[in-house]
Amino acid sequence: MADAQKYVDKYYSKDSKGLEIRNKGLEGDLNLSDFVNLEELDCSENKLSGLKISNCPKLKTIQCNGNKLTKLNLVNCPEVSELKIDDNLLSDYSIFDDLSIGLIHLDIRDNNFEPKGLTFLSKFTSLETLKLGRKRNNYMDNYRGSKTNAFGGSLEPLEKMTKLKELRIINTNISGGLRYLPNSLKKIRCGFTPLSNYDCRKICEELKDYKIEEYEYDLQSWREADGQNETTIEPQITKAEKDEIRNILIVGITGNGKSALANTLVNKNGKFEKVFEEGDSSVKYRVIDNVGFGDSGNLALPDILHTIGQAIRSADEKINQVLFVFKDRFTDEQIKTFNLFKDFISQSRIIEFTTIIKTSFSNFDKLDECKNDQKNLLHLFEQSRDEKKKKFGEIIKQCGFIHVNNPPLPIINLEVNDSSEIRKDEEEERKLIDDFMKKKREIEAEISAESNLRKKANMKDGLKEVEKKFAEEISIRLGLSPITFETFIEIGLVSLDVSNCPNLEELDCQNNQINSLNVTGCSNLRKINFSNNYIKELDLSTCTKLEEVNINNCPELTIDKIKTELYHDAKKEKDSSTSITKNFLKSNIFQWQGKKYCVIDNIGFDTNSNLTKSEILYKIGEGIHSAKEGINQILFVFKGRFSPEQIAVFNLLKDFISEIGITKFTTIVRTSFTNFRNHQKCEEDKWALLSKSKELSEIINSCNGIIYIDNPSMPVVEEEDSDNELEIRINEKKRKESRKILLDYLTENCQEIYKLKE
Secondary structure (H helix, E strand, C coil): CEEHHHHHHHHCCCCCCEEECCCCCEEEEEEEECCCCCCEEECCCCEEEEEEEECCCCCCEEECCCCCCCEEEEECCCCCCEEECCCCCCCCHHHHHCCCCCCCEEECCCCCCCCCCCHHHCCCCCCCEEECCCCCCHHHHHHCCCCCCCCEEECHHHCCCCCCCEEECCCCEEEECHHHCCCCCCEEECCCCCCCCCCCHHHHHHCHHHEEECCEEEHHHHHHHHCCCCCCCCCCCCCCCCCCCEEEEEEEECCCCHHHHHHHHHCCCCCCEEEEEECCEEEEEEEEECCCECCCCCCCHHHHHHHHHHHHHHCCCCCCEEEEEEECCCCHHHHHHHHHHHHHHCCHHHHHHEEEEEECCCCCCCHHHHHHHHHHHHHHHHHCCCHHHHHHHHHHHCCEEEECCCCCCCCCCCCCCCHHHHHHHHHHHHHHHHHHHHHHHHCCCCCCCCCCHHHHCCCCCCCCHHHHHHHHHHHHHHCCCHHHHHHHHCCCCCEEECCCCCCCCEEECCCCCCCEEECCCCCCCCEEECCCCCCCCEECCCCCCCCEEECCCCCCCCHHHEECHHHHHHHHHHHCCCCCCCCCEECCCEEECCEEECCEECCCCCCCCCCCHHHHHHHHHHHHHCCCCCECCEEEEEECCCCHHHHHHHHHHHHHHCCHHHHHHEEEEEECCCCCCCHHHHHHHHHHHHCCCHHHHHHHHHCCCEEECCCCCCCCCCCCCHHHHHHHHHHHHHHHHHHHHHHHHHHHHCCCCECCCC
8 A cells, every 4th residue: 555645745746637546555644735737636445544635726526535534624625526536424414505507517426425414406407417315235235344325305405406417315314305306307316225114115116206327206197197397487587568467465474464564455355456656657566465475274385386386377387476375484384385486486586576575564653663673683693693593683684675654454333443544554555555555666777577677777876866865765764774675676886975973983985996995984884894885995083993894895995005003013023023012903804715714813921021921911802802702712822933932822822711621713824934835834833832842742732733824024114125025025925825725724613603701
């Protein structure tokens, strides 16, 4: 047997386009980093135990099947379209987090993945080949170790894979969901080992009359016989013609005021068309009240969806607005209902023409109450630990939001009760929704599945005065936050001035065309998000309470064009060989490989002689407390050799935290290491540190590891000083490489959360 790493280092260069090392008797871990031209890798049929591939931007094919892999890491390999990892011992589902959604071929059979549903695969909508389960008989398990890999549940998560041509689910616990499979899949391979108890036998039983050969079934013939050709409704996106009726579909759970809202809109029971006069033209609206989810008629879920589908088709499949009705708070059942309906339509673009209607809201005519209720609702989702609820919160942010109160009309004695007041409330809420529809037309945002507002709005010069007026009126009337409304109607802002607004705490103006933003005097501003804009410079110096700033994807904006206290501290670091941090500093929020990070630079030990160790520790505690979500990783920085003083500092910090497990959140970072690019030199230095003393060895082994970087200070450039300019370019390159090393490491290791006790 040969060491895999030594073999590759000896026979292949970083410029190689292909690595063909199949069946070479290789063992151990293999690290392939920065093979910038690599397109194909075949390391199958060896005895590799670990494989890490990073920064291979052209890599398309990975075949590492038939090994003993327990670890597989893929970092920054965006072009991978084929991955064969069958016949290994893999068990960590995080493998799939960093895979490109453009993946075409995937084989994960015969591994040790714990039983789980197929939701983790739903994002790979470009898949053409998918192989799951186990292909070996039970008596073969000892060949590479016991296997689990019995994926279960339904095939529903594969519904969006419209290019899927080959699917194998042999020896799995997948027991249903055939009707969700895309029409592109004509055949399916399914079966189970004799004497086994896999649940996939239920699918085999359902397909038994369409068996072609062993393990293979004719899925298309089953569809035709079972009438399953139409399982979803694919909306055709068009713009509403002038004389067409605008169809409004009402959806929700029974008992949430769905039918009462329909009656309110049309102003009469049983009538489903209302005409609004606008000048010399008229616009017709049809309200479609549908069967509610959870109706008492004992309808099964497929029957409810079928009935809704019939209603949509009754409008010639032209739905202009969906009103999703709920009352009180969004329950788990209502979230499930919303997502179920969205999936039934089969395209997430339904959000573009959906409005959330909260019924039974007694203060619906009070703007502040409506705003606070919406804000509290979204806050609950944002703070939820349930990722599904967080995601749902992001979805409903994109919808319109209206508060109404439409109580049912009781049987009454007109002489002795307040039926006139009830009817008055109904009239007010109907007018509220009617106005909403009219105003959208007045700014040429006709209610349609996909509006053409980007063509209608003046994207170059910003909002026309009339458009701005209507936007403000509707935003205020409906209680929408400005960004929610602007996102909903897709109008692009170019200039925004909110200066001298001391009560402003949060500003979200992302995804516009803004090139000028004035927040001067907004002394209580805590959060600001102006990502995806064209701002060229920004003054945040008077916003002294800023906690979070998002400037992602602002191509014209650079750090030197932002005036903040944090920037001035960064400049001090440039202007001196040794930077001194007197208080903790929080960075802007930034993204790396889809994850958001915030860096807290804390006060250094012994960098300020006026502070005692207790005072320094207190300030470090303040820095930790400033991260309300908790700390994901601690970077303990040192330069040169680990001195006795640095060992004492590390132990002091650990004792201060007072948690034995603090070291598992800690990574040691050695700076100013000139050979940081040389893996062998880094390893040699690490071994030298480990052998220095028992105490130091225990510290290093208790942490996540050591990262080697070189981030030299930036000299001040004098005029016509070419030497300094060259030094800056060299140092900037080192800093950039060091940043990448650190962030790639954090992508893999910055997962758990540590919180300091009060």
